[in-house]
Amino acid sequence: MSGPIAVDAMGGDHAPDEIVAGARRAVDELGVDVVLVGRGADIGDTLGLELVEASEVISMSEDGAKSVRTKKDSSLVRGSELVRDGGASAFVSAGNTGATVAAALLRMGRIKGVARPGVATAIPVPGAGPTVLLDSGAMADCQPSWLMQYAQMGSAFAKIRFGVDRPRVGLLSIGEESSKGNQLTKDTHALLKELDGINFIGNVEGREMMSGDVDVVVTDGFTGNVVLKTLEGSLRTIVNAVFGALSGPDAGAAAGEALGLLAPLAVEFDPDTYGGALLLGVNGVSIIGHGSSSATAIVNAVGVARDMVDADVVGSLAAAVRV
Amino acid sequence: MSGPIAVDAMGGDHAPDEIVAGARRAVDELGVDVVLVGRGADIGDTLGLELVEASEVISMSEDGAKSVRTKKDSSLVRGSELVRDGGASAFVSAGNTGATVAAALLRMGRIKGVARPGVATAIPVPGAGPTVLLDSGAMADCQPSWLMQYAQMGSAFAKIRFGVDRPRVGLLSIGEESSKGNQLTKDTHALLKELDGINFIGNVEGREMMSGDVDVVVTDGFTGNVVLKTLEGSLRTIVNAVFGALSGPDAGAAAGEALGLLAPLAVEFDPDTYGGALLLGVNGVSIIGHGSSSATAIVNAVGVARDMVDADVVGSLAAAVRV
Numbered sequence: 233m234s235g236p237i238a239v240d241a242m243g244g245d246h247a248p249d250e251i252v253a254g255a256r257r258a259v260d261e262l263g264v265d266v267v268l269v270g271r272g273a274d275i276g277d278t279l280g281l282e283l284v285e286a287s288e289v290i291s292m293s294e295d296g297a298k299s300v301r302t303k304k305d306s307s308l309v310r311g312s313e314l315v316r317d318g319g320a321s322a323f324v325s326a327g328n329t330g331a332t333v334a335a336a337l338l339r340m341g342r343i344k345g346v347a348r349p350g351v352a353t354a355i356p357v358p359g360a361g362p363t364v365l366l367d368s369g370a371m372a373d374c375q376p377s378w379l380m381q382y383a384q385m386g387s388a389f390a391k392i393r394f395g396v397d398r399p400r401v402g403l404l405s406i407g408e409e410s411s412k413g414n415q416l417t418k419d420t421h422a423l424l425k426e427l428d429g430i431n432f433i434g435n436v437e438g439r440e441m442m443s444g445d446v447d448v449v450v451t452d453g454f455t456g457n458v459v460l461k462t463l464e465g466s467l468r469t470i471v472n473a474v475f476g477a478l479s480g481p482d483a484g485a486a487a488g489e490a491l492g493l494l495a496p497l498a499v500e501f502d503p504d505t506y507g508g509a510l511l512l513g514v515n516g517v518s519i520i521g522h523g524s525s526s527a528t529a530i531v532n533a534v535g536v537a538r539d540m541v542d543a544d545v546v547g548s549l550a551a552a553v554r555v
Numbered sequence: 556m557s558g559p560i561a562v563d564a565m566g567g568d569h570a571p572d573e574i575v576a577g578a579r580r581a582v583d584e585l586g587v588d589v590v591l592v593g594r595g596a597d598i599g600d601t602l603g604l605e606l607v608e609a610s611e612v613i614s615m616s617e618d619g620a621k622s623v624r625t626k627k628d629s630s631l632v633r634g635s636e637l638v639r640d641g642g643a644s645a646f647v648s649a650g651n652t653g654a655t656v657a658a659a660l661l662r663m664g665r666i667k668g669v670a671r672p673g674v675a676t677a678i679p680v681p682g683a684g685p686t687v688l689l690d691s692g693a694m695a696d697c698q699p700s701w702l703m704q705y706a707q708m709g710s711a712f713a714k715i716r717f718g719v720d721r722p723r724v725g726l727l728s729i730g731e732e733s734s735k736g737n738q739l740t741k742d743t744h745a746l747l748k749e750l751d752g753i754n755f756i757g758n759v760e761g762r763e764m765m766s767g768d769v770d771v772v773v774t775d776g777f778t779g780n781v782v783l784k785t786l787e788g789s790l791r792t793i794v795n796a797v798f799g800a801l802s803g804p805d806a807g808a809a810a811g812e813a814l815g816l817l818a819p820l821a822v823e824f825d826p827d828t829y830g831g832a833l834l835l836g837v838n839g840v841s842i843i844g845h846g847s848s849s850a851t852a853i854v855n856a857v858g859v860a861r862d863m864v865d866a867d868v869v870g871s872l873a874a875a876v877r878v
Contacts, residue, residue, distance in 0.1 A: 295734055330735075358796045369729060372737040406692060406780040411618055412653075414695035414777040438781045439788030454737040455778055457729040458761045462782050465762030466789045470824070473681045474797060477816045490813030493800045501793075 236282075237537045238320035241270030242289045242307040243327020244525045248275045251326065254530025255281055261531060264538050267320060269311040284319075286310040292523060296330020300338060308332055312339035315516040322537035324508065324530065326521030333370045333511060333520075340516035343550045347375070349513035350382045350453065351520060352389050353460055354506040358497065360444035362506060364390050364399075367453035368460045370511065374452035376419040379403070380427060381553050385512040386448040387430045388552035392543050393510070393536075396447050402436030404451035404459070410435065416452060424450075429555040467501055507532030510540060512549055517541050559605075560860045561643035564593030565612045565630040566650020567848045571598045574649065577853025578604055584854060587861050590643060592634040607642075609633040615846060619653020623661060631655055635662035638839040645860035647831065647853065649844030656693045656834060656843075663839035666873045670698070672836030673705045673776065674843060675712050676783055677829040681820065683767035685829060687713050687722075690776035691783045693834065697775035699742040702726070703750060704876050708835040709771040710753045711875035715866050716833070716859075719770050725759030727774035727782070733758065739775060747773075752878040790824055830855030833863060835872055840864050 239255040241248045248270060255266045256279040267282045268275065271289060288306040290299045300309060308327060312335040314320035325332050329351070337349060350367030357363055366386045371378065383401050390399035403421055405413035410421045412435065424432045436446050441459065451459070474494070478487040507529065508521040517540045519533045562578045564571045571593060578589045579602040590605045591598065594612060611629040613622045623632055631650055635658040637643035648655050652674070660672060673690030680686055689709045694701065706724050713722035726744055728736035733744045735758065747755045759769050764782065774782070797817070801810040830852065831844040840863045842856045 293730075293732060295732075330730075358792065372729065404781060406695065406777055406784075407616075407653075409616060409618075414775075417777075437788075438784030438786075439791070441785055442789055442792040451781075452737075454729055454740075455781055458727060458774075458778055459781060459785050461729075461761030462764055462785050463761075463789050465760075466765055466786050467793065468762070469681065469765040470790065470793050473820050473823075474817060477820055478813055480816075483816055484812070486809035486812035487816060489807070489809035490801060493803075493806055493810060493813075494797060497796050497800055500796075 235319060235321040236265035236267045237534050238267050238269050238284070238311045238314045238323045239530065239534065240307045240311050240323070240325035240327055241268045241275050243325040244521060245292070245523050246526065247326070250527050251525070251530055252279055252281070254527035255534065257527055258531045258534035262535050262538065264534055266534060269307045269314065284310060284314065290328050290331045292328050294328060294331065296328060297334045299328070299331050300334040308335040309339060312336050312518070316340050321541045322517035322519065324519040324521060324533045324537050326523060326525035326530070329369050329520055332518065336511055336514040336516065336518040340514045340518065343513055343515050343546060343553065345550070345553045346513040347381060348378045349511050350385065351509045352386055352512050353509040355441055355463065356501055356506070357442050357444045358500050361394050361396060361447070363441055363446060364448045365441070365456055365460060366450060366512065368456040368509060369453050371453040373454070374416065376416060376423055379420040379450055379452065380423045381513070383424055383427065383430055383432065383448070383450045384552040384555065385549045386450060388548045389510065389512055389545065390447050392545055392548055393540070398431045399447035400433045401430050401448045401450060402433050402440065402446040404438070404449050404455060405435040406437065408435050408437070471498070507536040510545070515546060517545060558642060558644040559588035559590045560857050561590050561592050561607070561634045561637045561646045562853065562857065563630045563634050563646070563648035563650055564591045564598050566648040567844060568615070568846050569849065570649070573848070573850050574853055575602055575604070577850035578857065580850055581854045581857035585858050585861065587857055589857060592630045592637065607633060607637065613651050613654045615651050617651060617654065619651060619657045622651070622654050623657040631658040632662060635659050635841070639663050644864045645840035645842065647842040647844060647856045647860050649846060649848035649853070652692050652843055655841065659834055659837040659839065659841040663837045663841065666836055666838050666869060666876070668873070668876045669836040670704060671701045672834050673708065674832045675709055675835050676832040678764055678786065679824055679829070680765050680767045681823050684717050684719060684770070686764055686769060687771045688764070688779055688783060689773065689835065691779035691832060692776050694776040696777070697739065699739060699746050702743040702773055702775065703746045704836070706747055706750065706753055706755065706771070706773045707875040707878065708872045709773060711871045712833065712835055712868065713770050715868050715871055716863070721754045722770035723756045724753050724771045724773060725756050725763065725769040727761070727772050727778060728758040729760065731758050731760070752875070794821070830859040833868070838869060840868060
């Protein structure tokens with residue numbers, strides 16, 4: 233690896249303390265070189281880590297593109313510049329997703345030939361490898377040719393990140409037949425059917441997101457983000473309902489034992505397990521952590537960033553779209 | 556009620572036997588008059604119910620609009636004609652959703668002033684009333700003005716069907732701010748903000764689908780159908796995982812007791828509970844059952860059909876869009 237991993241100390245619901253703690257643990261546990269980016273006055277104790285000062289902060293609710301244009305000394309912009317200029321080998325942020333995408337796009341730039349970047353998120357599947365969903369939020373309005381490149385990049389990413397030999401790529405639609413869907417999916421289906429270099433298995437439906445029957449699910453960033461948050465919400469609702477039933481007034485000692493049996497499931501479904509999403513298509517490694525990232529999530533994200541740099545993910549993605 | 560409820564004997568994964576059994580039970584348990592529509596030779600014993608013969612069958616995988624144009628003597632087309640001609644007061648089918656929508660649209664016609672119909676599906680929310688999601692699959696490509704009418708019709712439907720006094724209507728998007736979303740949601744948000752007669756609470760995200768914080772979620776039929784199937788898939792995955800953990804080799808007597816505590820949850824999350832979706836905007840009551848509908852689901856659907864006819868849902872929807 234050519235430089236430290238830059239970590240956005242200001243990004244996420246638990247910034248800066250939880251983020252700084254995670255960055256410190258990443259150094260200690262993974263032996264990775266880490267540099268913080270953020271406002272020193274807010275951070276306070278950097279726990280011995282180097283700090284690159286950035287005087288501005290982009291909040292979670294700000295408009296992504298606009299905030300990046302106006303806040304040039306924000307941690308998101310400075311972190312992306314570090315990667316561009318070689319001061320860091322990758323950038324990890326649990327901050328505003330739209331602003332992270334915009335900063336990476338404007339400062340790192342796109343991989344040559346890539347029309348638009350896409351966020352690739354790993355959805356946990358119990359008893360199987362995860363399903364990669366992209367775009368899960370970079371581009372709300374998409375063109376068929378962008379989705380075609382998401383299929384190429386997603387396939388390359390699933391190979392590198394999860395070691396899937398010949399990733400099964402599905403197009404998210406509302407019926408298995410190529411005639412089912414909206415205009416975007418119909419046009420995209422026609423492109424993917426003729427595309428060499430990927431293992432396109434056709435349309436897939438929402439119920440296959442956690443089935444293990446598909447490795448990469450391609451969709452536009454609006455639909456992908458809605459799906460991601462729908463999954464999050466339903467998981468939380470059901471987990472709460474199950475734990476509620478097992479700790480209510482009718483529950484006895486048996487319930488406590490049952491909760492012990494269910495504990496491993498909670499780990500399997502935990503979004504922190506996979507250490508954040510990767511922004512595919514920009515000219516650098518940009519990891520987007522969940523807004524609620526814990527210190528452990530940051531450790532995992534730094535580990536993934538290191539792995540992706542070592543595996544030259546950017547080079548592989550460039551090759552995938554050059555086919 | 557002015558006539559019997561027509562039930563499509565040929566529609567659904569368990570047709571005709573399970574459907575006919577459900578129709579029979581509806582007569583016995585609810586005291587509702589029911590007539591079957593379908594191919595007598597396939598049905599065999601009608602369990603004493605009247606049969607309206609329809610010689611053709613539209614399968615679950617056929618293209619909706621095309622199959623309705625070519626199979627004029629199918630149960631889906633004949634059932635819709637019965638409602639149009641006054642031979643039935645409502646039509647219930649667990650068959651091909653696209654074809655059911657097309658048949659209702661072509662035969663019953665639209666309510667005056669309605670641009671496009673939408674499917675309203677009730678999503679179960681533990682410990683609260685359901686969330687109505689529409690459109691959940693009628694129109695894959697939508698215009699902002701159609702979504703505006705979905706908001707009006709969905710609000711009226713939530714009042715009639717679930718007794719919600721002042722339904723909270725949310726627009727499904729990828730951020731709470733009006734600036735977040737794709738072009739369709741941005742344009743729709745602007746229309747809904749200015750609309751009188753509904754309680755528009757702004758954008759909602761996928762994670763709010765099962766939160767109980769919103770009564771009616773408005774979206775295009777592509778996104779809605781993806782969300783619906785994503786919820787179905789994630790519920791099934793988690794329920795399987797929980798039951799798997801509680802019946803594995805490590806599970807003892809405690810697990811059996813825990814499963815007993817969890818049983819009521821299974822009922823709460825069962826899609827059959829709400830007796831199918833209603834197609835809003837056509838000039839008649841058309842109930843769309845889940846493809847996997849059991850006899851019990853058909854009983855519930857017939858009950859909902861009867862209630863919707865008695866409550867003059869078509870008149871209320873017509874009034875809602877006339878505002």
